[in-house]
Amino acid sequence: MKRIVVAVLVAAGAALTAQPAYAGPQEQVVDVPTRPGVTQRFLLLTGEQPRAAVVLFAGGHGGLQLAGDGKLGWGGGNFLVRTRKLFADEGLMVAVIDAPSDRQSEPFLNGFRQTPAHVADVQAVMAWLRQKAAVPVWLVGTSRGTQSAAFIATQLAPAQGGPDGLVLTSTILADPRGRPVPDMELARLTIPTLVVHHRNDGCRLCMYRDLPLLTKKLKSTPRTELLSFDGGSSRGDPCEAFAYHGYNGIEREVVAAIAAWITAK
Numbered sequence: 332m333k334r335i336v337v338a339v340l341v342a343a344g345a346a347l348t349a350q351p352a353y354a355g356p357q358e359q360v361v362d363v364p365t366r367p368g369v370t371q372r373f374l375l376l377t378g379e380q381p382r383a384a385v386v387l388f389a390g391g392h393g394g395l396q397l398a399g400d401g402k403l404g405w406g407g408g409n410f411l412v413r414t415r416k417l418f419a420d421e422g423l424m425v426a427v428i429d430a431p432s433d434r435q436s437e438p439f440l441n442g443f444r445q446t447p448a449h450v451a452d453v454q455a456v457m458a459w460l461r462q463k464a465a466v467p468v469w470l471v472g473t474s475r476g477t478q479s480a481a482f483i484a485t486q487l488a489p490a491q492g493g494p495d496g497l498v499l500t501s502t503i504l505a506d507p508r509g510r511p512v513p514d515m516e517l518a519r520l521t522i523p524t525l526v527v528h529h530r531n532d533g534c535r536l537c538m539y540r541d542l543p544l545l546t547k548k549l550k551s552t553p554r555t556e557l558l559s560f561d562g563g564s565s566r567g568d569p570c571e572a573f574a575y576h577g578y579n580g581i582e583r584e585v586v587a588a589i590a591a592w593i594t595a596k
Contacts (some may be wrong), residue, residue: 346417351590352409354417355427356376356377356378356416356592357376357377358375358376358401359374359375359401359457360373360374360375360397360398360399360400360401360430361373361374361375361426361448363455363456363459364455365431365451365452365455366448366451368433368449369431369432369433369452370431370432371428371431371452371455371456371479372429373386373397373426373427373428373429373452373456374395374397374401374415374425374426374427374429375425376415376418376419376424376425376427376428377419377424377425377426377463377464378420378422378424379462380422381422381423381466382422382423382466382593382594383422383423383466383467383468383469383495383496383594384423384424384425384426384460384461384462384463384464384467384468384469385418385423385424385426385467385468385469385470385471385593385594386426386428386453386457386468386469386470386471386480386499387411387412387415387425387426387428387471387472387476388411388417388428388470388471388472388473388476389406389409389411389412389427389428389473389476390409390410390472390473390474390475390476390477390501390572391405391406391409391448391474391475392405392430392437392438392440392441392475393406393428393429393440393444393475393476393479394406394430394435394436394437394440395412395426395427395428395429395430396429396435402505408537408572408577409572410474410500410572410576410577410582411427411469411471411472411473411476411500412502413572413584414428414582415427417582417583417587418586418589421586421587421590421591421594422510422590422594423590423593423594424460424464424466426456426460428453430443431448431449431452440475440507440564442460444478444479444482445478445479445482445509445510445515447486449479449482449483450482450483450486450487452587453470453479453483454483454492454493457492457493457494458492459511459581460517466505467471467495467593468494469494469497469498470494470497470498471484471497471498471500471517471556471589472498472499473500473501473577474500474501474502474503474534474537474570475502476535477499477500477502477503477512478503478506478509478510478511478512480494480497480498480499481497481499481502481512481515481517482515484520484522484524485515485516485517485520486530488521489521490505490523493522494522495522495523496522496523496524496525496593497520497522497524497525498525498589498592498593499512499524499526499545500527500578500585500589501527501528501529501532501534501537501577501578502526502528502537502542502545503529503536503537503545504536504537504538504541504542504545505535505536505537505538505541506536511536511544512545513544513545513548517549517551517552518548518551519551520549520551521551521552521553522552522553523552523553523554523555524549524552524554524555525556525589525592525593526542526545526546526549526556526557526558527556527557527558527560527585528542528553528557528558528559529559529560529561529563529575529576529578530560530561531560531561531575532569532574532576533565533569533574533575533576534569534570534576535569537570537576539559556592557564558588558589558592560578560581560584560585562580562581563575563578563579563580563581564579564580566579
């Protein structure tokens with residue numbers, strides 16, 4: 332009888348061990364058809380029961396050169412790219428967007444971020460995410476990525492498949508090469524909009540003192556806030572990812588604040 336009891340207990344333990352356990356957000360590469368002959372690739376992180384979805388736009392030229400196995404050819408240190416798992420850990424479904432298949436060489440997204448083609452590509456990604464999970468979809472950009480996120484949000488209302496919210500981090504406030512975010516048609520925004528900035532951002536295109544150029548134009552949004560951060564450390568080019576511009580050393584704090592704002596009721 333003792334052997335039988337032991338056997339039953341062992342079998343029960345084996346059954347418990349065999350139960351699937353949640354191992355955290357999983358990464359996969361997704362290609363979505365967009366314009367004729369073009370696909371839009373992104374790196375997807377999704378966990379159980381996401382509360383919202385975020386499309387993350389890196390700065391710089393935006394060409395991540397994302398391989399089919401998920402390896403990044405460029406941009407791994409970018410603020411939004413390197414913190415993608417932190418966003419997922421906050422209960423968000425995450426899509427880290429690359430340049431489309433017809434922009435996989437220089438200049439990548441440079442000169443393309445404020446075009447109807449870019450809008451169409453990201454619209455297809457948002458539609459895919461909404462099919463994956465019935466949750467709000469937000470666009471989140473950093474540095475030159477804010478020129479993508481803000482432009483797309485001004486061109487597509489939620490009823491047209493546009494975003495449900497917008498987050499601008501280290502926003503491009505001045506741009507000798509093109510149109511900065513404050514010069515866009517921001518009066519068209521009717522979605523919650525969060526502005527995130529480091530008080531000591533030393534990038535000449537993103538100076539904290541210039542933020543009123545942006546915030547004074549966000550009058551039509553139902554909810555708007557500026558979250559200002561201090562601290563961390565700064566090294567290298569002040570416009571690069573490991574300077575204050577990229578929230579070096581305070582990433583977890585910044586991501587947690589963004590996620591809380593996105594999911595606030």
